Amino acid sequence: MGIVGHLTKEQLLGQKARTVTTILAMAVAATLTLATLIGIYSARHSMYQKNIQSTGGMQFAISQLDRQTAKAIGKDSAIAQSVVYQRQGTVDIKEPGVAKTMASPLLTLPKAAMQRLVKPVVLAGRLPKQPNEAILAQDLVTKQNRIGQIIQSRQQGKNIQLKIVGSYRGYAGLLPPDGVLTLGTVTGSKGYTVAAAFKDYSNFYGKLQALTTQYQVHSRQLAINDLALERAGESRDVKLRVMFALLVAVILGVIGFVSLALIYTSINLSVRSQTQRYGLLRSIGATPKQLRRLVYSQAAMLAFPAFLIGIGMGIGGLAVAFHILNQRFMVQGNTFRLFLVIDWWPIFLGAIFMFLVTLVAAWRPAHRAASVSPIAAVQMLPESVKISRRSRRPSPIERLFRSPTAKLAYKQYRRLGWSKLTMIATLSLSLMIFIGLTGFFRSVLTLNNETFTQQADVTIASTAAVDAIPWTFEPSKDAGIKQATVTGTKQMQLAHAPKAFGDKVNVIVVSNRLFQTAFQNQPTVLTSSQLVVNSKTGQREQRWQLPRDFSGTLQLINRRGEKQFTYPIRVVTKTTAAFGKWQFGDQSGLVLSRDRYLKLLKALAINDRELDYSIQTRLTQAKFHDSVAKILRKMVPQGALNDQIANRAQESSFGLAIQVMVYGFLTLLTLVSLANIVNHIFANLLQRRRSLAMLQSVGMTPRQITSMIGLENGFLFGTSLVIGSILGTGLTWLLYRVANTGIAFNYRVPWQEILIAGGMLMLIWAVFTGVSHQILKHQDLDQLIRLS
Known part of the structure; x- marks a missing residue:
């Protein structure tokens, strides 16, 4: 330790109270910096972990490989984990209303691949346990191809029968959206797919480019969990990465501003309290450069313990906050978890940031100490204030x-x-x-976006012909369903309608009984509203999707070539809020019964009898939402479920x-x-x-x-x-x-x-x-x- 180091040590030990105060001030700034950097990194990693679960921890999959290449990729030094499955045949799936059949790939997965890739995306039923069992992509499930049914397939040139035991979300993972999956072993030399993950996700696309170049893989053979990688900051979109970097820079800029003021005040007060000491050092031969070094050395020596305290306080505070939040998530039944990730780069960046802020804060006090005249320092009286x-x-x-x-x-x-x-x-x-x-x-x-209608708790939606929709669905209260409403929708043309309607209207079809009970057999225009903010005035306004005061005749039309079919219908208008007992959500349109809708189709010469329909339920208690979701999935296997x-x-x-x-x-x-x-x-x-x-x-x-x-x-x-x-x-x-x-x-x-x-x-x-x-x-x- 040189002379400057000894003088710095003596000076700090001579003013213990001021030294402790300055260290604490710096520690607060360091805590803020490190808690922000580690918190941002941990939050992004937590979101990555949440989204990577849908692919069993695998980041990408490469298909259409031969056995040797698939094995080589799995053993590559850059790969941390991998599983392999194989396409071994096809299954002919008959689509409703379509004459041709669709050849879906028959994929054979070993047990490890089945657990990793399929288990996270199971929609209904269970995983196959035997080679003669299969699980289908959601889009393939129909009345003819549902759980418990037998389907014919060809596997490695042989005709076999497979029993359907479940369905999976085809667009949620790395598996094909039209696949039929069965349990078995991979054999042969072709048709392999390897799903893998690198040891870490930093520079993911650079590593993937190197891997695909090495093994001559085309981009169309790739499937990537893009959402998880975007959450981790590995986005292909350069603009997103630049925006995130700018956001971090702005946050550090704000932190730097307040930290600079705090650290500058502490160092400046320390220098001002020892003005005579600096003057005496000048009188015995110390140069201005040495005095500046003395102040910088003092600031750096104080910053080191402050930074260590900041690390402890920042990490400790985040650990407590994450623990409390994770406990809250568990109580609410949410699978999301916050992971505290302590990596080297947030700490390194925080250290560089604090070092620069400390040097900038010490710059003016250092020059003030170096500019003190020996005579003026010895004779200095308390500074007089000019008034x-x-x-x-x-x-x-x-x-x-x-x-x-x-x-x-x-x-x-x-x-x-x-x-x-x-x-x-x-x-x-x-x-x-x-x-x-x-x-x-x-x-x-x-x-x-506030609405005046109560949303359904659990809803399932699908498409079917009018006669195939379960209009008479009456759930048991023992299942936890308080009220259920079945509605179908179809968009139709209007002629000579008020301007607010436009030239189209949604026709909402309900059961005959509901039409009689709720609407008294009267065709009704249902309209909903939202509270929106007027961008010009800044005031809230209630905006209606359709005019709520309309009463008269609407003309529905259907143009077929040169012919035009019309169907006039007299309506009244009511708001969805008036039908809170029944689950119409935010739907707006013309409400008709099933029978009236069939008459409308006949009058307009419309042959298409399909409707987009939904079963909307309100529960007796929120805890029943999982069991109700299973009931609805069983009723409509191919439906899209929304568990509100x-x-x-x-x-x-x-x-x-x-x-x-x-x-x-x-x-x-x-x-x-x-x-x-x-x-x-x-x-x-x-x-x-x-x-x-x-x-x-x-x-x-x-x-x-x-x-x-x-x-x-x-x-x-x-x-x-x-x-x-x-x-x-x-x-x-x-x-x-x-x-x-x-x-x-x-x-x-x-x-x-x-x-x-x-x-x-x-x-x-x-x-x-x-x-x-x-x-x-x-x-x-x-x-x-x-x-x-």
């Missing part, structure tokens, strides 16, 4: 105060000069960031996770800013101890001086709160105007955030006032007054 004429004149506000202590406090507040402006600016900006961003994110995280209860639980969990991360970041950012303010205020108090001791010597009690200081800080905090609230409200409005698309969210004045900010300032004011009183009670007046 302007305007500050010496009594202000109108000052005349309102009756108490001498209050008058003195306000005079001192007006005469603080640049230090007052610096503190007000710093605190106002901190409050602006907290109020503006927190108010905006609270609006975004509670975003919803599960979706809401997942959205709630994701929303909670995002809220914790966003508010956690804003809270840490605010704490750093407030720590900077506290540092400023305490430094101001310590610099004024001599003048405060003089006030005590002429008869003012510690309580009166504490009241005076409390009023000064009250003026400071009050001014900053007013300015910060105005700026924060403006920032919220600006972000709202930029983000609002006309149907997003309503603007809200951030009163809640302003009240929280005011509460925080009152707490700091109370703590500081108490500490000031203790300092004033125990200070040595004689020593402070004689201090030169």
Whole structure:
């Protein structure tokens, strides 16, 4: 350790209180930096893990390989795990209403591949346990090809029979969307597919390019879990990657701004408190360059333990937050989990960032220390403050105060000069960031397009002929279904309709009994509404999909060549909110019974009898959603299921996770800013101890001086709160105007955030006032007054 190192060590040990305070200030900044970087990386990795489950942990699959190539790829040094399956034949699937048959690939999967690739995407039924059992892609399931049925197939040139035991989501993984899968062993030399994953997902597409080039694989042979890789940051879209990098840069820029102010204040106060020491070092031969090195060395030596503390606090805080969130996810039945990933690059980037911020913060104090003249330092008296004429004149506000202590406090507040402006600016900006961003994110995280209709809990949708739709579906309440509604929809042409209708209308078909019970056998135009935000006025409006006051005749038409068939029908209009007992969701259109719809088809000479239909259910209790989903899947094997209860639980969990991360970041950012303010205020108090001791010597009690200081800080905090609230409200409005698309969210004045900010300032004011009183009670007046 050289001379500079010894001097730095002595200087830091000589002022232990100031050293500890500076380390803690730097540690708060380091905690914010590391918690942000590790939190972003962990969140992206967690989303990757969630989405990679659909492919059993496999990132990609390469098909149409020979046995030797498939084996070589699986054993490649870049591959961490792999499974192999083989196409061994075809299955002829007869589609409803289509004369030709479709040859679907018959894939044979060993047990390991079946567990990895198929189990995560099973839709109904179970996995095959025997070679004569099969599981079909969802699109292949029909009345003729459903669970329990036998299908004919050809496997390696032989005719075999397979029993259907389940179905899988064909578009959710790396398997073909039209495949028939069976359990068995791979044999022969052709038709192999290898599904694999690299040891890590960094530079995924670069590694994949090298692998495909090495084994001469064409791009059409590839299937990739793009969604999982996008969540991990390995997107093919360069714009997305650039936008993410810019987002991280902006976040680090904000952190750097507040951290720079905090660390600069701490180092500057340390340098100012040892001005005479630097002057004496100059008098015995120290050069300005050596003094600058001394300050830089002091800053770096303080930054090292602060960074270690920041690592511990950042990782520890994230671990606690992730644990609490994961417990919440488990209670809600959500399979999403947050994984805390501690990699080298966030820590390395955080170390470089903190080092640069510390050097920049120490630059001005270092030059100030180097510019001290030896003679001026030895003879230096407390700095006299230049007071302007305007500050010496009594202000109108000052005349309102009756108490001498209050008058003195306000005079001192007006005469603080640049230090007052610096503190007000710093605190106002901190409050602006907290109020503006927190108010905006609270609006975004509670975003919803509000409707006036209640959504169904579990819905399944499909397409079938009118006669094949289960109109008489009557579920048992024992199954947990409170109400069920079956509706079919078909779009038809209109002639001479009001402008609001356009030239088409959705015909909503319901059962005869429901049409009689709910609509009294009256053709009804059903209309729903949404609360949307007018992009011009910023006000919420209730917007109807169809006019709610229409009553008259609609003419439905069908043009066939030169002929035109018309069907006039007299209607009334009602809102979906009036039919809350029945599940119509947000559907708008003309409601007809099944029989009336058949008459309509006959009158318009329409031969197409197919409808897009859905079974919408409302449950007695939310816990029955899984069992109801199984009932509906069994009824409509090829249908698309929408479990709104599960979706809401997942959205709630994701929303909670995002809220914790966003508010956690804003809270840490605010704490750093407030720590900077506290540092400023305490430094101001310590610099004024001599003048405060003089006030005590002429008869003012510690309580009166504490009241005076409390009023000064009250003026400071009050001014900053007013300015910060105005700026924060403006920032919220600006972000709202930029983000609002006309149907997003309503603007809200951030009163809640302003009240929280005011509460925080009152707490700091109370703590500081108490500490000031203790300092004033125990200070040595004689020593402070004689201090030169």
